[in-house]
Amino acid sequence: MARYWLLKSEPYKYGWDDLIAEGEGVWDGVRNHRAKNNLAAMEVGDEAFFYHSREGLEIVGICEVSVAGITDPTDPDGKWAAVKVKPKTKFPTPVTLKQIKADPELADCELVKLSRLSVAEITPDEWLTICAMAGL
DNA sequence: GCCAACGTTGGC
């Protein structure tokens, strides 16, 4: 069963444009257990929103997990998880955090409630709602 | 730049 996710990144470190330029990106550097659990639960073909934190504060597009269940190459102990993602769809209209917070259907999502979580799970309902807001 | 929320660390 495919699940949905949200990946946060600071655009000045690694933004949507960087992912496009590379074609495929390794999602590593996660040092939070809950985020790690989410990473470890991802499967090839799962889709994830790409969210710009600190700057922009909006979901800019959708990427797809291309390789799942790898160990973080930046972790010398090999304890942390990582995945590879490929860009899939750029949103016609980015969905801002403000819009998400303003929508009662989305007010409970991990992104809003756990603002410091860098890898969050998105329910199918939330997924559809956000896609609709993005103009897809 | 500030501060709230969360995670981690270390003393007991």
Added chain:
DNA sequence: GCCAACGTTGGC
């Protein structure tokens, strides 16, 4: 094993 202190993250 508890909890206070500290560091980091991320929205504002």
